[in-house]
Amino acid sequence: MAFDAVLPWHIDAWMQVIAQQRHERLAHAYLISGLPGSGRYQFARALAARMLCTEPLADNAVKGVPDAVACGRCRQCLLFDTGNHPDVLDITPEEGKSSIKIDQIRSISRLVNQTSNQTGAIKVIIIRPAEALGVGAANSLLKNLEEPPGRTLFLLISEPGAQMLPTIRSRCQPLPLAPASPEQGMAWLSEHSSSASAELDAALSLAPGAPLQALALLEAGIPAWRSIVQEQLEDMAAGRLTPLEVAKYCHAQPPDYAIQLMQELSLHKAREALRAQQPMAARAFLEVGRELTLIHRQLESGANPNPLMALEHIFSLWQNTTGDKDVTRKPGDVQFIASRQ
Ligand SMILES: [Zn+2]
Structure with missing residues (x-):
């Protein structure tokens, strides 16, 4: 009991x-x-x-x-x-x-x-x-x-x-x-998991107020998995990995996790761009966020039955958006990619 x-x-x-x-x-x-x-x-x-x-x-x-x-x-x-x-x-x-x-x-x-x-x-x-x-x-x-x-x-x-x-x-x-308050969540989680406190923190930040969910994420290795995906995105930006390779790595987990991570990253990049007074870049990242929401819906409803292809599409989009250092380019480029599916 x-x-x-x-x-x-x-x-x-x-x-x-x-x-x-x-x-x-x-x-x-x-x-x-x-x-x-x-x-x-x-x-x-x-x-x-x-x-x-x-x-x-x-x-x-x-x-x-x-x-x-x-x-x-x-x-x-x-x-x-x-x-x-x-x-x-x-x-x-x-x-x-x-x-x-x-x-x-x-x-x-x-x-x-x-x-x-x-x-x-x-x-x-x-x-x-x-x-x-x-x-x-x-x-x-x-x-x-x-x-x-x-x-x-x-x-x-x-x-x-x-x-x-x-x-x-x-x-x-x-x-x-x-x-659960952050303190209650932390106390409960450290009683139920032997992971290091930085990992507990990472898991709780993914599931605020929901320590049982945080524990499930820890047990599935999600916080560690997210750090690896972020490293892979850097490798992709440097041309060492293709979007398909990153997609294959992500495919081991339910696509929700990759979509959630990419949504956070798009929002973060959009905010960064706004702070750097690059509205075009900010808009491009917000566009990626909208596309992610759309893909999420398609996967959930079964309208898109192929999560691997959806993930590859997401990472290609990310590569195109992050790879574009010229913030004065036409926003139409991103819109073209977003409307392809
Ligand atoms: Zn009884």
């Missing part, structure tokens, strides 16, 4: 829900909003475990633990820990899919209509992320939210400000989760 502890930056939200429960004012549905990678699923799991646990820890039983967390030892907690608790439904898009199917939502009715494994116990339904609900699935869920069946707790996880049916939003009590 250790991983489902309440994170320090979630303590206020936790206290709020536990107080509601104590006063028997628990909502039947919460919209838990927080940054991806900030531990919002961990929060939902800790809350689910707390609701199912038959012997939750007393207030302040453990120093630093906010309030009445699940015991982690009773039969319900052990069942929950196996991932197969019969009174819990954890709904998320199936492997390789981006949206939650209507059939998955229909399984809620089966759960709420069956007898729970302990008398009068609550049933918990986690939906993550809520923005992955398609129209059909959202409407099907709405029926359950309108007529809350028995003792049921819905925990919908979403990003702050995410798009979803207003009728779904209005039937849930909002439960915003704070992001």
Whole structure:
């Protein structure tokens, strides 16, 4: 159960829900909003475990633990820990899919209509992320939210400000989760990673407020990978590498990482150019940024099915833009390249 502890930056939200429960004012549905990678699923799991646990820890039983967390030892907690608790439904898009199917939502009715494994116990339904609900699935869920069946707790996880049916939003009590402060993020990350503090810093700066995401980036070697890509860009500028070679190196990671890095670099170069009073160069780099956004969208929607070619295109564009020292040239050159795809 250790991983489902309440994170320090979630303590206020936790206290709020536990107080509601104590006063028997628990909502039947919460919209838990927080940054991806900030531990919002961990929060939902800790809350689910707390609701199912038959012997939750007393207030302040453990120093630093906010309030009445699940015991982690009773039969319900052990069942929950196996991932197969019969009174819990954890709904998320199936492997390789981006949206939650209507059939998955229909399984809620089966759960709420069956007898729970302990008398009068609550049933918990986690939906993550809520923005992955398609129209059909959202409407099907709405029926359950309108007529809350028995003792049921819905925990919908979403990003702050995410798009979803207003009728779904209005039937849930909002439960915003704070992001981790830089100090909290650093403290948590250094407890969970043995990387050097400069690497921890780099990872946190890539995932501000979201230390769990920063840890995932560290484990995937992203901060180190980014430094290598930046060295490769210098090699490309010096003619030692081709855009295709850099693209092949980047292709080992999801294209999002290269796109994010190039977006940061374009913005940085545009700012530098503005400071040096080179508006044409600044405009060219902003144009690269716009092209990156377009490519990102094309890759996400599947309109461009070839990430390697997209990356090569990005690096060719970068080579043309950075290689052009003559800031008085026509901006049309860049526009031509940008509109080629
Ligand atoms: Zn327990």
